[in-house]
Amino acid sequence: MDNTLKKGKAKGVSVRKVRVSYGAVHVIRELDFEIARGEFIVLLGASGCGKSTLLSVIAGLRDVSGGQIWIGDENVTWHEPKDRDIGMVFQSYALYPQMTVRGNLSFGLRMTGADKAVIDKRVAEAAEILQLTGLLERKPRQLSGGQRQRVAIGRALVRHAGVFLFDEPLSNLDAKLRTELRGELKRLHKQLGTTMIFVTHDQIEALTLADRIAVMEGGVIRQIGTPKEIYRHPQNRFVAGFIGSPGMNFFDGEVQVRGAEARFSGRGFELALTGYDFATGTPTPGKAVLGVRPEHVGTRLTGQSPFQASSPILSAETMGAETLLWARLGEDPLSIRVDTLQGLDEVSRITFEIDPALVSLFDAQTGQRL
Amino acid sequence: MNHAAIPEGPKPRQISASRIAIYVFLGLSAVFFLLPVYVMIITSLKPMAEIRTGNLFAFPKEITLDAWAKAWSGACTGRVCEGIRPGMLNSFKIAIPGTLFPVIVGAINGYALSFWRFRGANLVFTMLLVSTFVPIQVFIFPLVRMMTATGLYGTLPGIILIHTGFTLPLTTLLFRNFYASVPEEMFSAARIDGGGFWSIFTYVLLPISTPIVIVAVILQFTGSWNDYLFALIFAGRENQPMTVLLTSIVTSQYGEKEYNMNMAATMLAAMVPLIVYFASGRWFVRGISDGALKG
Amino acid sequence: MPGWNNAMALPVSLRRLPAVIAMTPTIFFVVVVLCFGLLWTVWTSFTSSKLLPNNDFIGLEQYVRLFGSDLWQVAVVNVAVFGLLFIGGCLALGYVLAVLLDQNIRFEDGFRTIFLMSASLSFVVTGIVWQWLFDPTFGIQAAVRDWGFSGFRFDWLTRKETAIYALVGAGVWQATGLGMVIMLAGLRGVDQDIWNATRVDGVARWRVYVYVIPAMIRPMIATAAVLLSLTAIKIYDLVVVMTGGGPGISTEVPAKYVMDMLFQRSNLGQATSAATIMLLAISLLVGLPWVIVRLRQSRSARGGSE
Numbered sequence: 001m002d003n004t005l006k007k008g009k010a011k012g013v014s015v016r017k018v019r020v021s022y023g024a025v026h027v028i029r030e031l032d033f034e035i036a037r038g039e040f041i042v043l044l045g046a047s048g049c050g051k052s053t054l055l056s057v058i059a060g061l062r063d064v065s066g067g068q069i070w071i072g073d074e075n076v077t078w079h080e081p082k083d084r085d086i087g088m089v090f091q092s093y094a095l096y097p098q099m100t101v102r103g104n105l106s107f108g109l110r111m112t113g114a115d116k117a118v119i120d121k122r123v124a125e126a127a128e129i130l131q132l133t134g135l136l137e138r139k140p141r142q143l144s145g146g147q148r149q150r151v152a153i154g155r156a157l158v159r160h161a162g163v164f165l166f167d168e169p170l171s172n173l174d175a176k177l178r179t180e181l182r183g184e185l186k187r188l189h190k191q192l193g194t195t196m197i198f199v200t201h202d203q204i205e206a207l208t209l210a211d212r213i214a215v216m217e218g219g220v221i222r223q224i225g226t227p228k229e230i231y232r233h234p235q236n237r238f239v240a241g242f243i244g245s246p247g248m249n250f251f252d253g254e255v256q257v258r259g260a261e262a263r264f265s266g267r268g269f270e271l272a273l274t275g276y277d278f279a280t281g282t283p284t285p286g287k288a289v290l291g292v293r294p295e296h297v298g299t300r301l302t303g304q305s306p307f308q309a310s311s312p313i314l315s316a317e318t319m320g321a322e323t324l325l326w327a328r329l330g331e332d333p334l335s336i337r338v339d340t341l342q343g344l345d346e347v348s349r350i351t352f353e354i355d356p357a358l359v360s361l362f363d364a365q366t367g368q369r370l
Numbered sequence: 371m372n373h374a375a376i377p378e379g380p381k382p383r384q385i386s387a388s389r390i391a392i393y394v395f396l397g398l399s400a401v402f403f404l405l406p407v408y409v410m411i412i413t414s415l416k417p418m419a420e421i422r423t424g425n426l427f428a429f430p431k432e433i434t435l436d437a438w439a440k441a442w443s444g445a446c447t448g449r450v451c452e453g454i455r456p457g458m459l460n461s462f463k464i465a466i467p468g469t470l471f472p473v474i475v476g477a478i479n480g481y482a483l484s485f486w487r488f489r490g491a492n493l494v495f496t497m498l499l500v501s502t503f504v505p506i507q508v509f510i511f512p513l514v515r516m517m518t519a520t521g522l523y524g525t526l527p528g529i530i531l532i533h534t535g536f537t538l539p540l541t542t543l544l545f546r547n548f549y550a551s552v553p554e555e556m557f558s559a560a561r562i563d564g565g566g567f568w569s570i571f572t573y574v575l576l577p578i579s580t581p582i583v584i585v586a587v588i589l590q591f592t593g594s595w596n597d598y599l600f601a602l603i604f605a606g607r608e609n610q611p612m613t614v615l616l617t618s619i620v621t622s623q624y625g626e627k628e629y630n631m632n633m634a635a636t637m638l639a640a641m642v643p644l645i646v647y648f649a650s651g652r653w654f655v656r657g658i659s660d661g662a663l664k665g
Numbered sequence: 666m667p668g669w670n671n672a673m674a675l676p677v678s679l680r681r682l683p684a685v686i687a688m689t690p691t692i693f694f695v696v697v698v699l700c701f702g703l704l705w706t707v708w709t710s711f712t713s714s715k716l717l718p719n720n721d722f723i724g725l726e727q728y729v730r731l732f733g734s735d736l737w738q739v740a741v742v743n744v745a746v747f748g749l750l751f752i753g754g755c756l757a758l759g760y761v762l763a764v765l766l767d768q769n770i771r772f773e774d775g776f777r778t779i780f781l782m783s784a785s786l787s788f789v790v791t792g793i794v795w796q797w798l799f800d801p802t803f804g805i806q807a808a809v810r811d812w813g814f815s816g817f818r819f820d821w822l823t824r825k826e827t828a829i830y831a832l833v834g835a836g837v838w839q840a841t842g843l844g845m846v847i848m849l850a851g852l853r854g855v856d857q858d859i860w861n862a863t864r865v866d867g868v869a870r871w872r873v874y875v876y877v878i879p880a881m882i883r884p885m886i887a888t889a890a891v892l893l894s895l896t897a898i899k900i901y902d903l904v905v906v907m908t909g910g911g912p913g914i915s916t917e918v919p920a921k922y923v924m925d926m927l928f929q930r931s932n933l934g935q936a937t938s939a940a941t942i943m944l945l946a947i948s949l950l951v952g953l954p955w956v957i958v959r960l961r962q963s964r965s966a967r968g969g970s971e
Contacts, residue, residue, distance in 0.1 A: 059865065060864075063379075063380040063381050064378075064380060065379065066378070066379045067378060068377065068378045075377050078377040080864065081867075082865065083867075090858040091858070094856060094859045096859070096877055097881060107868070108866025111866070111868040112866075112867050112868070155866070159866070393770070396762075399762060402838070403838065403842075404779060406795065406798060407794075409794070409797070421803060425811045426803060426805060426808035475690065479691055482684040482685075486681050486683075487681075488684050489681075491684075494691065494695060497695050497700075501695070501699050503947050503948070503951050504699075504703065504947065505943040505944060506899065507899075507940040508703055510940075511706060511937060512701065512703075535694045535698060542691070567683030567684060596786070596789075598902040599901055603928075613789045613790075616790075616793070617789055617906055620906065621905075621906070632793060633793075633794075633797065636793045639790055643785045646785070647781075647782060651774075
């Protein structure tokens with residue numbers, strides 16, 4: 001690999017007390033966080049949560065209403081996008097339709113007066129990394145969706161930037177292509193080691209690609225952490241419900257504490273909370289919401305779980321290798337993810353276990369994790 | 371760059387040189403486009419003495435409406451000196467039906483071509499379109515013959531028919547493109563409900579056609595009012611619209627031309643389309659971008 | 666069955682009948698007036714008709730006479746010169762104005778209204794006003810000299826070599842607005858992300874307007890060009906009013922040639938042959954690009970996707 005694309009070029013990004021508002025509408029309410037050099041961070045959220053705005057602001061395509069953006073050691077808040085050492089890939093690819101792939105890749109460099117030899121070398125390099133070498137003389141309309149997206153990535157690559165920004169680049173592709181390109185992006189990150197900021201609404205992309213995920217809602221970051229952390233220990237009800245497919249089961253109830261022991265009293269059931277890791281270290285009594293992931297409901301009974309219950313199966317949805325069973329926990333519905341091969345969709349009644357170490361508890365009012 | 375300020379918050383916007391240049395160029399262009407109209411107006415308000423001695427661009431020292439009065443009722447077109455007044459009425463007599471009929475027929479055509487695909491429909495439409503590219507000079511003599519044979523030569527119905535016929539491509543195109551964007555389901559549902567050709571047109575499509583009707587009316591009216599060639603040949607002496615009369619007034623002057631009267635007459639001829647233009651502004655632009663582009 | 670629409674039970678061809686009937690006037694017009702008229706004109710161009718048409722076939726003699734005539738030769742050259750300058754001028758100025766209007770400026774509506782206003786006028790009006798402006802004694806030349814620039818010349822209409830440029834000027838004044846509006850609509854349709862990409866790449870705005878945008882709005886430009894070329898070839902009103910074909914015959918144009926032959930010189934044969942040539946010219950002008958586009962489409966369809 002040519003050492004012009006060095007790992008050392010990667011830069012960290014610092015979002016300092018940034019807010020973005022249009023008149024009375026607050027699109028981003030004070031955000032303050034750091035992105036490490038070489039990190040692959042995903043901004044995840046539903047539409048309207050502010051993730052694309054945050055990306056535009058980091059890119060310099062939009063002004064912040066307050067706060068600063070730092071890239072590397074520089075305060076770039078007032079810098080134009082071209083001076084921020086970034087490369088960007090757009091959802092609609094935004095390729096120049098009448099230029100060849102080579103033309104698209106080289107346009108920016110040509111227009112800013114780069115040396116022809118440098119341009120040719122960088123284009124060849126990017127084409128090789130992205131497997132576009134045979135397509136250099138084609139025009140965008142002659143390319144498939146996946147190829148076009150690779151050209152868009154290539155256009156960012158030739159800039160030898162310190163930070164790459166991706167605005168939902170896979171959203172316009174069909175499922176199969178999405179999976180393919182996801183893998184390529186991961187490989188690319190490993191190969192280049194540049195900092196990558198990736199915006200998406202698809203949690204699968206987030207969970208598979210990210211070093212860290214920032215889950216956003218309503219202009220704030222609800223939780224920022226590694227995929228594992230976010231999955232295992234969602235910090236609030238929103239994140240818990242957002243991550244994981246099929247979604248987490250939620251039960252209203254109360255945490256009752258007796259001495260050193262705590263238990264969750266739900267509607268029609270009681271779950272001893274032995275082994276549950278409370279945020280404050282000690283059990284916190286009060287109204288709470290219990291969260292149990294469908295895949296964490298044990299159907300192969302080990303006999304070692306402190307909680308076991310049985311319920312009639314109300315319905316079963318078979319989705320290929322997995323089946324989602326709908327049963328009851330007390331008076332509330334409970335969805336359970338099982339292997340189709342277990343043949344449980346034919347059964348009328350099921351006995352299951354819940355391991356309290358795997359559940360999540362949230363304050364009924366604030367939604368914060370207990 | 372102001373070294374004392376630490377960048378934070380929105381970037382301060384400075385008026386750049388390029389921004390100023392943009393406004394300057396736009397301003398100059400505006401002057402270019404308005405100047406003739408300005409000159410036209412002030413010239414028409416000046417007495418001839420002032421025109422002879424004064425500067426073209428100078429504001430009238432003495433504003434007089436004599437030229438307007440003369441243009442309206444006293445100007446000579448060849449042997450007759452009735453001014454341009456008869457032309458005004460004639461222009462309306464030609465343009466109003468000359469707008470109504472083409473729009474109606476165009477709407478029906480657009481409707482028929484969009485939803486009722488009969489054999490030869492595409493052929494008819496293609497030929498209509500192609501006819502816009504054929505210079506009308508090609509049709510003049512055959513038309514003269516046909517009009518004479520049917521007794522329509524030099525009559526009001528004759529010129530209206532001609533305006534209608536030759537703007538069929540434009541109006542049909544406008545309506546067809548517009549109806550092409552109407553979902554087919556609306557039409558099918560109406561058929562299932564028992565609608566026939568005319569009832570669907572009247573009750574389903576006409577009510578939603580307002581935007582395109584407005585555009586078609588504006589374009590048609592302006593085009594018909596401004597027509598010179600067809601009116602010159604086919605309208606007949608009693609029905610000559612303003613464009614024809616205006617030309618006669620201006621070109622049939624001997625000796626010193628009465629420039630102020632000419633300008634007044636020109637203003638009178640231009641007034642109606644200009645009023646239509648300013649009144650309809652927004653729709654005119656939208657019409658061109660929506661309608662003409664799809665062609 | 667009760668409730669069924671009778672029309673649904675008819676065979677397909679009959680169901681479409683109301684549409685055909687509704688379009689009868691149009692079909693009549695197309696067939697009788699347009700087709701028949703066109704054929705008739707072309708036929709007459711091969712005859713020796715003068716005041717009245719006759720069926721005396723004389724082959725291409727009218728055309729020989731036509732192209733041998735000084736007047737016609739001047740007319741053809743003029744319409745070509747006028748056409749190129751007029752279309753070029755309108756497109757160039759129209760594009761620049763459209764680009765400027767696209768810059769998020771204040772008073773955008775106002776400017777646009779001003780630029781488009783002239784398009785609502787008749788060529789007769791435009792011609793009269795511009796003739797006045799070009800008048801050496803009372804027009805712009807006199808006014809500017811009055812301000813002190815004693816050597817200023819703006820008397821293009823009085824000299825044979827420059828009269829045609831005066832026509833171009835008036836024409837551009839009238840028609841630029843139309844092209845501008847068409848191209849502005851095209852500019853507005855450009856994907857915002859393309860602009861974002863150029864900002865990230867550091868490409869100067871004006872370069873985008875020169876190197877990227879024109880190709881992207883090519884259909885709009887083509888539409889504008891076609892409409893303008895039709896206007897150019899048919900130009901008549903403007904010439905009659907501004908120059909009457911003069912000075913001398915220096916601003917004669919084909920459309921005027923046809924009209925004069927028809928109504929003043931009573932020479933049907935010449936008039937129809939000139940008209941036929943005009944038809945051929947336009948067919949080539951419009952037909953050629955169309956054929957090229959079609960060829961390119963089929964070529965890329967064959968060699969394109971994988």
